[in-house]
Amino acid sequence: MTYPADNRLRARNDMAWAIAVGGIGIVLFASLLLFAWHFASTLFLLFAGMLLGVGLNAMTTLLGRLVNLPHALRLAIVCLALAGVLSGIVFLGGTTIAQQATVLSDTIKSQLGGVKKFLEEHGVDTSYLDFTNAAGAAAPAGSAATTTAPVATPSHNLPSAGALASSGGAIVSQTLKVLLGTVSVVGNFFIVMFLGLAFAAQPSVYRTGLLFLAPAKYRGEATVIVDRIGETLERWLIAQMITMAAVFLVTWIGLAVIGIPSSFILGIQAGLLAFIPTVGAILGGLIVVLASLATGWIAALSAFVLFLGVHALESYVLTPIIQRQALDIPPATLFAFQILLGVVFGIWGLALALPLMAIAKVMIDHFKAEDGAAAQAA
Numbered sequence: 001m002t003y004p005a006d007n008r009l010r011a012r013n014d015m016a017w018a019i020a021v022g023g024i025g026i027v028l029f030a031s032l033l034l035f036a037w038h039f040a041s042t043l044f045l046l047f048a049g050m051l052l053g054v055g056l057n058a059m060t061t062l063l064g065r066l067v068n069l070p071h072a073l074r075l076a077i078v079c080l081a082l083a084g085v086l087s088g089i090v091f092l093g094g095t096t097i098a099q100q101a102t103v104l105s106d107t108i109k110s111q112l113g114g115v116k117k118f119l120e121e122h123g124v125d126t127s128y129l130d131f132t133n134a135a136g137a138a139a140p141a142g143s144a145a146t147t148t149a150p151v152a153t154p155s156h157n158l159p160s161a162g163a164l165a166s167s168g169g170a171i172v173s174q175t176l177k178v179l180l181g182t183v184s185v186v187g188n189f190f191i192v193m194f195l196g197l198a199f200a201a202q203p204s205v206y207r208t209g210l211l212f213l214a215p216a217k218y219r220g221e222a223t224v225i226v227d228r229i230g231e232t233l234e235r236w237l238i239a240q241m242i243t244m245a246a247v248f249l250v251t252w253i254g255l256a257v258i259g260i261p262s263s264f265i266l267g268i269q270a271g272l273l274a275f276i277p278t279v280g281a282i283l284g285g286l287i288v289v290l291a292s293l294a295t296g297w298i299a300a301l302s303a304f305v306l307f308l309g310v311h312a313l314e315s316y317v318l319t320p321i322i323q324r325q326a327l328d329i330p331p332a333t334l335f336a337f338q339i340l341l342g343v344v345f346g347i348w349g350l351a352l353a354l355p356l357m358a359i360a361k362v363m364i365d366h367f368k369a370e371d372g373a374a375a376q377a378a
Contacts, residue, residue, distance in 0.1 A: 044348035049192045051233065051355055053199025055241070058234035060200065075200055110294065228362050233355060240275060243318045247274040247310055251288070254306040258299055260292050274314065276351055278335050279342070281311050329357060 036043060060074045067074070199206055207226060214222035252267025260266065266288055273280035285307035292303035337357050341349030 040345050041348060044345065044352055045188055045191060046195065047352060047356075048348075049195025050199055051237065051352075052192055052196025053203070054230065054233045055237040056196055056200035057203050058238050061234070062238070072201065079197070225363060225366055228366065229359050232358055232362050236355065236358060243314060244271045244274045246318055247271050247314055250310050250313065251284075251306070254310070255288070255292075255303065258292070258302045258306065260288075260295060260299060260303060262291060266291060270310070276338070277354055278331065279338055279350060281314065285311065329354075329361060333357075 056075060056078060059078045060071060063069075063074045063078060064071075069077075207230075210226060211219055211222055248267045248271030251270040252263055255263035255266055269287060270284040273284040276283075285304075288303050288307055289300055292300040334354065334357060338350055338353040341353045341356070343349075
């Protein structure tokens with residue numbers, strides 16, 4: 001026979017236990033968020049390597065449908081084919097890419113300087129914009145600044161030791177920044193390549209290790225979720241590569257027909273930016289139109305029409321046909337998620353917003369289907 005005092009004591013113990021468990025859960029969740037915030041760039045780098053591994057594994061699986069070879073040999077064939085394509089692009093078009101990249105950079109700077117000058121002439125404050133080189137290049141010769149400025153008398157005095165030390169320190173500092181930036185970019189590239197190859201070489205090992213982290217009673221459910229995420233990412237990556245190649249070819253050929261000088265490099269950047277939905281297309285279109293202004297208004301208008309055609313091809317033909325079985329995310333939701341991750345985490349968040357959202361969507365759909373099945377059973 002239980003007494004009311006015992007029931008009250010048991011209720012208090014249950015409440016204290018629930019509060020303790022809830023508090024521990026909140027602390028762990030806050031610690032996880034803090035960890036993700038401080039090491040966001042590293043986590044995004046690891047996720048990019050995982051995506052590369054998923055893509056290589058998807059291409060290896062597709063090759064397995066054509067030839068009956070071991071997984072390692074098929075992966076080697078895929079890697080050699082990709083390396084051959086990239087090497088061919090570099091060796092055959094390396095000089096063209098370098099020349100057109102230089103011309104495009106000078107053109108963009110000149111156009112930005114012209115835009116700033118136009119805004120200043122119409123009373124718009126552009127002091128927050130720093131286009132020093134561009135503005136200087138776009139400044140008309142014989143302006144008031146150049147005609148009224150006093151001509152400095154050349155000095156033949158040697159610079160002091162302090163001036164030399166300051167100049168040397170500035171040169172060393174800028175050189176170190178460039179070297180560190182280059183090392184960081186190259187290092188990140190090789191880290192992603194190594195992780196991608198490691199994941200693609202033994203996907204079952206990493207899948208088993210990931211599932212081992214789940215509790216035993218939830219391992220079957222975790223297996224279903226992980227397999228669905230892998231299949232979704234594989235279909236999306238294959239579709240995305242086809243879309244990027246189509247955007248590159250159409251943009252390159254179209255701009256070459258119009259007569260834009262840097263058509264090849266503009267096609268490359270349009271194809272690469274197609275990896276980022278919505279935002280990438282807008283950025284690519286702005287760069288194309290801005291670069292086409294140097295050729296004339298007719299060329300710029302033609303390039304804008306071409307951009308609209310490429311965007312329509314990507315949004316209304318390629319994406320619905322190729323990616324309809326991979327992802328089905330409303331454009332407004334995707335755009336909002338991209339902006340959020342881009343503002344919080346920068347270029348990494350902007351570039352990887354779609355695969356992250358695809359993973360979240362797979363998990364939400366799985367739990368919604370389970371809740372629906374449970375409700376029907378009840």
